[in-house]
Amino acid sequence: MSAFDIAVVGAGPAGIAAACRAAENGARVVVIDDNPAPGGQIWRGEKSEPWIERFKRSGAVLERDTAVDERVRQRGAKLILATGARELFLPFPGWTLPGVTGVGGLQALIKSGLAVKGMRVVIAGSGPLLLAAASLARSKGAVVRLVAEQAPGGRVTGFAGALWRHPGKALQGAELILTLIGVRYDAGCFVEEACGEGQVEHVRVRRGERAWEEKCDLLAVGFGLVPNTELAALLGCDLDSGFVRTGDWQQTSVPGVYAAGELTGIGGVEKSLVEGEIAGLAAAGREADAERLFSRRASWKRFAARLQSAFALEPVLKKLAREDTCVCRCEDVPLSELKGRASWREAKLQTRCGMGSCQGRICGAATREILGWGADSVRPPAFPTKVRNLIESKSS
Amino acid sequence: MPERIRIIVDGRELHVDRGVTVAAAMMNAGIRAFRQSVSGEARGPLCGMGVCMECRVTINREPHCRSCQTLCEDGMEVQTR
Numbered sequence: 001m002s003a004f005d006i007a008v009v010g011a012g013p014a015g016i017a018a019a020c021r022a023a024e025n026g027a028r029v030v031v032i033d034d035n036p037a038p039g040g041q042i043w044r045g046e047k048s049e050p051w052i053e054r055f056k057r058s059g060a061v062l063e064r065d066t067a068v069d070e071r072v073r074q075r076g077a078k079l080i081l082a083t084g085a086r087e088l089f090l091p092f093p094g095w096t097l098p099g100v101t102g103v104g105g106l107q108a109l110i111k112s113g114l115a116v117k118g119m120r121v122v123i124a125g126s127g128p129l130l131l132a133a134a135s136l137a138r139s140k141g142a143v144v145r146l147v148a149e150q151a152p153g154g155r156v157t158g159f160a161g162a163l164w165r166h167p168g169k170a171l172q173g174a175e176l177i178l179t180l181i182g183v184r185y186d187a188g189c190f191v192e193e194a195c196g197e198g199q200v201e202h203v204r205v206r207r208g209e210r211a212w213e214e215k216c217d218l219l220a221v222g223f224g225l226v227p228n229t230e231l232a233a234l235l236g237c238d239l240d241s242g243f244v245r246t247g248d249w250q251q252t253s254v255p256g257v258y259a260a261g262e263l264t265g266i267g268g269v270e271k272s273l274v275e276g277e278i279a280g281l282a283a284a285g286r287e288a289d290a291e292r293l294f295s296r297r298a299s300w301k302r303f304a305a306r307l308q309s310a311f312a313l314e315p316v317l318k319k320l321a322r323e324d325t326c327v328c329r330c331e332d333v334p335l336s337e338l339k340g341r342a343s344w345r346e347a348k349l350q351t352r353c354g355m356g357s358c359q360g361r362i363c364g365a366a367t368r369e370i371l372g373w374g375a376d377s378v379r380p381p382a383f384p385t386k387v388r389n390l391i392e393s394k395s396s
Numbered sequence: 397m398p399e400r401i402r403i404i405v406d407g408r409e410l411h412v413d414r415g416v417t418v419a420a421a422m423m424n425a426g427i428r429a430f431r432q433s434v435s436g437e438a439r440g441p442l443c444g445m446g447v448c449m450e451c452r453v454t455i456n457r458e459p460h461c462r463s464c465q466t467l468c469e470d471g472m473e474v475q476t477r
């Protein structure tokens with residue numbers, strides 16, 4: 001017998017919405033997250049977020065600082081997976097230099113106390129996250145030298161037009177752009193190399209035939225998000241093009257297991273929220289209430305599809321790594337050792353690529369993009385509990 | 397005003413606000429090289445969210461702690477290698 005009716009993994013928007021709707025309908029709910037505070041990638045540590053307030057009143061129990069593996073199945077009669085996403089990194093010369101971080105990585109570091117006042121920052125890669133990071137860095141006094149969006153200007157403008165159909169988003173976008181006045185936002189260009197002695201000092205930016213240098217103290221670079229599907233895969237849930245496959249009620253292929261948020265498709269906070277609500281209601285036996293949210297979900301899924309096509313990656317980005325560019329950062333495996341391998345599995349056995357301490361979380365997604373290795377051959381295990389305990393015990 | 401606490405990184409004393417992670421505190425002190433890779437390159441935080449392991453340091457003699465996921469505590473001792 002489980003002590004809980006429903007166990008939710010992940011306390012981001014999707015997990016919190018699921019927990020609220022289920023607990024408010026009388027279900028006994030536990031939410032488990034590996035971070036010290038609820039909120040997921042977007043609200044981490046933000047005390048004023050209404051959904052977090054609602055969550056605290058809902059009666060659901062939060063278990064923080066806890067990474068779970070497949071044994072979580074025993075924690076609740078039903079399970080809702082809301083494990084979210086991480087950033088996609090594509091290797092390029094100099095990307096291992098200290099001072100080169102992710103775009104979400106820079107946001108996370110700033111939110112956890114990194115002082116960027118007066119620092120020269122270049123933000124590059126793709127997607128709306130670039131603007132969010134630029135806005136945050138600037139509000140904290142950074143000198144944002146350039147925001148380099150890889151997608152061509154036409155596609156980005158088309159997307160901005162499409163935002164009108166999603167009023168909430170349009171407002172967010174407008175606010176962001178306002179705070180950014182004075183920041184250079186260039187579409188159709190990308191960072192092809194980061195250079196410096198011991199840390200990044202300047203980057204080379206390219207647009208077509210033209211390349212130029214930008215001096216900087218920090219380079220934040222990110223190419224979108226990759227879903228955290230490891231736990232779902234361990235539990236035996238079917239994947240579809242790298243995402244967890246779900247039905248109308250957000251149910252997966254495994255009976256009693258639901259999935260909501262970025263791991264079913266990258267689409268931002270509103271899609272995560274509405275999917276979470278549907279999963280929570282359905283798991284609590286409130287199908288009729290869940291059904292009323294279907295049209296809202298459909299609308300955010302259309303938004304997600306627009307997002308994906310507007311910021312689809314240009315092929316040139318997958319060819320930036322040179323023969324000697326490090327691809328697997330844990331084991332220092334260069335591209336030259338990986339070319340010609342048939343699969344992720346073979347590369348792991350022959351080169352130790354993906355065998356290091358990140359367990360292929362960074363290079364697995366990267367090699368899938370740049371070498372075209374199949375999504376299904378990339379199935380790193382969830383972190384073994386032992387290692388996690390070791391590392392995590394400090395932060396509680 | 398947040399409480400000021402003290403941590404020691406490679407023998408050097410840093411005064412930081414409570415609530416700041418070890419990674420942020422180290423970067424604020426100008427430290428960029430957090431660890432050495434297997435071939436000896438300097439590395440520092442990449443993902444900021446506990447995934448990449450590039451920010452690993454030794455904290456209170458325990459090796460391989462992710463500094464981006466660890467909050468500073470008064471008297472904490474950190475080593476980069």
Ligand SMILES: Cc1cc2nc3c(=O)[nH]c(=O)nc-3n(C[C@H](O)[C@H](O)[C@H](O)COP(=O)(O)OP(=O)(O)OC[C@H]3O[C@@H](n4cnc5c(N)ncnc54)[C@H](O)[C@@H]3O)c2cc1C
Pocket residue numbers: 009010011012013014015032033034035039040041042043066067068069082083084085086087103104105107108129132133225228231260261262263268269270272382445
């Ligand atoms: C680094 C980063 C920064 C972002 N910044 C923004 C932003 O500023 N604005 C914006 O609109 N969108 C941002 N996003 C997009 C963001 O993913 C969504 O908007 C939203 O947070 C998605 O909600 P979610 O609940 O689906 O997933 P997440 O918010 O990713 O929540 C998933 C939670 O599950 C936890 N988890 C995962 N696996 C396990 C496990 N095995 N055991 C225990 N816990 C686990 C994670 O630590 C996380 O707390 C960001 C994404 C990333 C990756």
Ligand code: FES
Pocket residue numbers: 440441442443444445446447448449450451452462463464465
């Ligand atoms: S910076 Fe990636 S784990 Fe800390």
